[in-house]
Amino acid sequence: MILYIKNMVCNRCKMVVKAELEKLGINPLHVELGEVTIDNDLDTQQKEQLEVVLNDLGFELIDDKKSRYIEKIKSLIIELIHEKNNDLKITLSDYLSQNVYHDYFYLSNIFSEIEGTTIEKYFIAQKIERVKELLAYNELSLGEIAFQLNYSSVAHLSNQFKKVTGLSPSHFKNLRLGGRKPLDEV
Template identity: 90%
Template sequence: MMILYIKNMVCNRCKMVVKAELEKLGITALNIELGEVTIEKDLDASEKAQLDLVLKELGFELIDDKKSRYIEKIKSLIIELIHEQNNDLKITLSDYLSQNVYHDYFYLSNLFSEIEGTTIEKYFIAQKIERVKELLAYKELSLGEIAFQLNYSSVAHLSNQFKKVTGLSPSHFKNIRLGGRKSLDEV
C-alpha cells in the first residue's frame, strides 16, 4: 500500500479524473481524498514517472517533498471544510488543522506563509469568499442564509469581508455577476 500526494486535486471532479487515469494505468486506488490517493501497491520509479507525466498533462502533479505535502493537506482540508462541510467546525481552525495534519499549528502556519506567500487565515477567507460567490450565483439562498451556512457571525461581517476581498458588496456582485469566480486551485 502506498499514499500518493497530488497537487491541484481540489474537487470531486478532480478525484474522478485522477481515479480514471489510475485505472487506465492499471493502478488500483483504495481511497481517494482531496490531494491524496491510497493505492494498492508501491510504484517503482518508472511507474511513478509515467503517472506524474499523465497527471501533469491534466494539471495535477505528484508531490514528493514533505513540506509541499503539508501545504497541500492544509489546502485540501480547508477546501473540504468550506465547500463540502459548509464550514461546520466545532473547534478552532488552528486546532482542526493541527489535529488533521498531525503537526503543531505554529509550524504549519509559518511553513504555509513561507511557501505560499500568504497566511492560512487569508487563504481560508479567500476560499470562504469563493464559496459565497458560488452560493450568490445560484440565487437560491439569501445573504443571511449564506452567512449562517458559512458560520459568519453576522450578515454585516460577511458583507464587510466580501467587499474587502472583492471590492464589491455581495448584492452588487449578485446583480452584475462581475468579479467572476476562480477555480479552487487558483485561490
C-alpha cells in the same frame, strides 16, 4: 502507499485521477482531495508515467514533506468550506493540527513561507469564493449564506466580501459577471 497530488481540489478531480490511475494499472484503494492510497509501491516507470499523465491534466505529484503539508492544509480547508459548509466545532488551528498531525505554529510558518500568504487569508479567500458561488445560484439569502458559512452576522460577511473583492455582495450578485476563480487558483 499514499500519493500526494497537487491541485486535486474537487470531486471531479478525484474521479479523473482515479480513472487515470486505473488506466495505468494502479489500484487506488482510497481517493481523497490531494491524496490517493494505493495498494503497493510504484516502480520507477509507473511513477514516471503517472507524473506525465497528471501533469497533462494540470495535477502534480508531490514528493517533498512541506509541500505535502501545504496540500493537505488546502484540501482540508476546501473540503471544510465547499463540502461541509464550514461546519467547524473547534478552531481552524485545532482542526488543521488534528488532521495534519502537526503543531499549528509550524504549519502556519511553512504555509506562509511557501504560499506567500497566511492560512487565515487562504481560509477567508476560500470562504469568499464559496459566497460567490452561493450568490450565483441565487437560492439563498445573504443571511442564510452567512449562517451556512458560520459568519457572526450578515454585516461581517458583507464587510469581509467587500474587503476581498472590492464589491458588496449585492453589487456582485447584480453584476452577474461570474467573477469566480477555480479553487486551485484561490
